[in-house]
Amino acid sequence: MRHTPLADGDEQGGDTGSSIYERLRDEIISGRVKANERLKVSELASRMGTSTNPIREALQQLRGEGFVLMTQNRGARVRPIDEDFVRDICEIEVLIEPALTRWFVGIATTGDIDDLERVQAEIEALNYADEEKHSDLDLQFHRLMYDRHYNRHAVDLWIRHRQILGAIGRGFPTSLSRQTSVIEEHRQLIACVKAQDAEGASRVIAQHVEGSGRSIIERLRLRKRRG
Amino acid sequence: MRHTPLADGDEQGGDTGSSIYERLRDEIISGRVKANERLKVSELASRMGTSTNPIREALQQLRGEGFVLMTQNRGARVRPIDEDFVRDICEIEVLIEPALTRWFVGIATTGDIDDLERVQAEIEALNYADEEKHSDLDLQFHRLMYDRHYNRHAVDLWIRHRQILGAIGRGFPTSLSRQTSVIEEHRQLIACVKAQDAEGASRVIAQHVEGSGRSIIERLRLRKRRG
DNA sequence: AACTTTCAGATCGTACATTATTTGTCAACA
DNA sequence: TGTTGACAAATAATGTACGATCTGAAAGTT
Numbered sequence: 001m002r003h004t005p006l007a008d009g010d011e012q013g014g015d016t017g018s019s020i021y022e023r024l025r026d027e028i029i030s031g032r033v034k035a036n037e038r039l040k041v042s043e044l045a046s047r048m049g050t051s052t053n054p055i056r057e058a059l060q061q062l063r064g065e066g067f068v069l070m071t072q073n074r075g076a077r078v079r080p081i082d083e084d085f086v087r088d089i090c091e092i093e094v095l096i097e098p099a100l101t102r103w104f105v106g107i108a109t110t111g112d113i114d115d116l117e118r119v120q121a122e123i124e125a126l127n128y129a130d131e132e133k134h135s136d137l138d139l140q141f142h143r144l145m146y147d148r149h150y151n152r153h154a155v156d157l158w159i160r161h162r163q164i165l166g167a168i169g170r171g172f173p174t175s176l177s178r179q180t181s182v183i184e185e186h187r188q189l190i191a192c193v194k195a196q197d198a199e200g201a202s203r204v205i206a207q208h209v210e211g212s213g214r215s216i217i218e219r220l221r222l223r224k225r226r227g
Numbered sequence: 228m229r230h231t232p233l234a235d236g237d238e239q240g241g242d243t244g245s246s247i248y249e250r251l252r253d254e255i256i257s258g259r260v261k262a263n264e265r266l267k268v269s270e271l272a273s274r275m276g277t278s279t280n281p282i283r284e285a286l287q288q289l290r291g292e293g294f295v296l297m298t299q300n301r302g303a304r305v306r307p308i309d310e311d312f313v314r315d316i317c318e319i320e321v322l323i324e325p326a327l328t329r330w331f332v333g334i335a336t337t338g339d340i341d342d343l344e345r346v347q348a349e350i351e352a353l354n355y356a357d358e359e360k361h362s363d364l365d366l367q368f369h370r371l372m373y374d375r376h377y378n379r380h381a382v383d384l385w386i387r388h389r390q391i392l393g394a395i396g397r398g399f400p401t402s403l404s405r406q407t408s409v410i411e412e413h414r415q416l417i418a419c420v421k422a423q424d425a426e427g428a429s430r431v432i433a434q435h436v437e438g439s440g441r442s443i444i445e446r447l448r449l450r451k452r453r454g
Numbered sequence: 455a456a457c458t459t460t461c462a463g464a465t466c467g468t469a470c471a472t473t474a475t476t477t478g479t480c481a482a483c484a
Numbered sequence: 485t486g487t488t489g490a491c492a493a494a495t496a497a498t499g500t501a502c503g504a505t506c507t508g509a510a511a512g513t514t
Contacts, residue, residue, distance in 0.1 A: 040464070051500045053280070056466090060284040064291020066383070073465055073506050088380035095322040153315035156293070267496070278468045283498090300474050300497060 020048055021058040028067050028078050029167040031223060035080030039068060065160070083217050086168065089161045090213030096154055097146075097209055098202035101189075104145040105198040113193055115144050120186050128179050135166055141186065165216055172219040181211050247275055248285040255294050255305050256394035258450060262307030266295060292387070308395065310444050316388045317440030323381055324373075324436055325429035328416075331372040332425040340420055342371050347413050355406050362393055368413065392443055399446040408438050 018026075024044070027033050039059065045052045059076045062068045068076045079085075104112075119141045128134050139162070146155050174182075185208045192201035251271070254260050266286065272279045286303045289295045295303045306312075331339075346368045355361050366389070373382050401409075412435045419428035 042464070052465095053283075053499060056280075057283055057287040057498095060287035061291040064288040066380075075465065084377075085380070088378045091326075091378055092323065092381055092384070095326055096319065099318075099322055150311075151315045151318055153293075153312070154319055157319070269496070279497095280467060284466095302475095302497060 019058075020050065020054050021061055023048065024055075024058050025062060025065075025067060026167060028062070029081055029164055030170065031081065031168075033078050035078055035082065037078045039076040039078060041075070081164075081168065083220055086165065086213060086216055086220060089164060090209060090216075093158065093161055093209045093213075094206050096158060098206050100146045100149050100151075100154060100158065101205045102198045102202045103149055105193055105196060105201050107148070108145075108193050112144065113190065116141065116190050116193070119144065120183075120190060123186070124183055128174060131170075131173070138182070165212070169216045169219045172222050174215060175218065178211065178215040182208070185211070246285070247277065247281045248288055250275065251282075251285050252289060252292075252294060253394060255289070256308055256391055257397060258308065258395075260305050262305055262309065264305045266303040266305060268302070308391075310447055313392065313395065313440060313443050313447060316391065317436055317443075320385065320388055320436045320440075321433050323385060324432050327373045327376050327378075327381060327385065328432045329425045329429050330376055332420055332423060332428050334375070335372075335420050339371065340417065343368065343417050343420070346371065347410075347417060350413070351410055355401060358397075358400070365409070366393075392439070396443045396446045399449055401442060402445065405438065405442045409435070412438070 024039075033039070041052045041055045041059070044055045048055065059068055059070070063070050063076065067079055069079050070076045119137055123134065123137045123141065126134055126137065142162075146158060149155050185204055188204045189201055189208070192198075192204060251266075260266070268279045268282045268286070271282045275282065286295055286297070290297050290303065294306055296306050297303045346364055350361065350364045350368065353361055353364065369389075373385060376382050412431055415431045416428055416435070419425075419431060
């Protein structure tokens with residue numbers, strides 16, 4: 001399995017376990033650094049306890065991924081992660097995920113369905129008691145469907161978008177209505193796969209992604225109010 | 228220490244026109260460096276006539292964009308730009324571009340249609356006499372439709388994918404059958420916009436992208452044979 | 455008031471030190 | 485004789501330091 005889109009292996013970093021890149025990215029996505037704020041390399045270097053070079057390279061990587069905007073001799077700025085950004089990503093996923101799902105319906109075995117049902121059972125048993133654990137299970141659920149798709153580029157895109165959306169909502173609880181929707185939609189999805197109904201599965205996923213987007217935007221608004 | 232301004236280099240400008248990043252990216256996309264080949268910073272530095280830092284930063288940016296793969300303490304490698312890669316990108320575009328087109332049909336004014344027809348007239352007048360000029364006109368044509376879309380993320384993705392596909396086929400002529408298809412599809416597209424037929428336009432674009440993908444893969448095969 | 459000069463602060467490029475990996479050599483062993 | 489394993493040297497990536505250049509804005513001049 002060759003997937004690893006951007007995941008560089010673990011880093012010894014020094015201070016924390018995660019790399020400079022991950023720390024910076026998380027600060028941007030989670031909103032700890034404000035939109036359009038300037039990112040000065042020397043300041044970041046002293047704050048992270050390294051020299052400037054690792055910072056510069058991390059910023060370039062983030063630039064490539066579109067999280068920071070840079071201009072010649074004028075440094076880097078934070079790309080705003082706002083409601084529009086979330087909407088844009090979700091709209092793209094509404095197009096991509098149904099296509100991935102449709103393909104999965106065509107190749108799914110009874111073993112795959114068993115796996116889905118097992119994860120889904122865990123999700124329902126947990127019932128959002130632990131946010132991080134739920135997020136991990138939900139990732140597993142969708143990964144079971146998408147991971148073996150031949151279009152690695154599309155899957156990598158999905159993974160990256162998912163990481164972004166996940167980081168945005170982190171720390172703010174999911175609404176009850178959204179919780180029930182997620183579980184219901186997962187069940188419908190499994191039913192469609194069983195019935196070999198690719199069109200139905202595709203529709204359910206589109207609705208699932210759209211609902212997820214709305215939920216995240218809600219949490220984004222909450223975050224704005226509380227800081 | 229004065230920094231040597233690439234005096235001996237045969238490259239133009241250098242400031243913003245052809246940065247290290249762009250040169251490296253072009254070498255990867257155009258296939259001048261082989262798939263999975265190792266990219267050594269010191270070697271690249273001497274070859275490009277700079278120190279290692281600009282190279283490292285360019286590599287990080289390319290990593291963020293997915294053109295090079297890096298592992299800790301083991302350097303960078305060229306991500307293979309092969310038929311699968313083209314197919315993956317085109318499949319994503321087959322999903323995205325119809326959505327962008329559908330939106331355009333909804334907001335197009337008569338002025339927009341005039342612009343489209345003017346560019347299309349230029350394309351037909353040129354009739355593929357100049358490859359680079361045609362590519363530029365074709366970009367203009369599609370940009371007229373997509374550029375004002377609210378989903379900047381999707382448009383950026385489209386632009387990036389288009390640059391990649393454009394660079395892959397560069398230097399190899401488009402087949403005659405493809406040439407006529409392109410012109411025909413553009414005409415159909417304009418007709419659909421005029422008739423406010425969003426579904427039809429969407430279908431035409433999907434076919435357009437698919438044909439483009441097939442054409443590029445053909446040229447990729449040609450390139451492989453001739454080196 | 456508009457233009458020029460000056461200067462602090464930040465980015466960018468170069469050189470060097472450190473650390474990890476790869477390579478090459480050679481002896482021990484089946 | 486061919487293979488394996490350990491160890492040393494070479495090679496390359498990563499981190500640190502510093503000088504050069506650019507930007508932005510305040511201070512000074514006409």
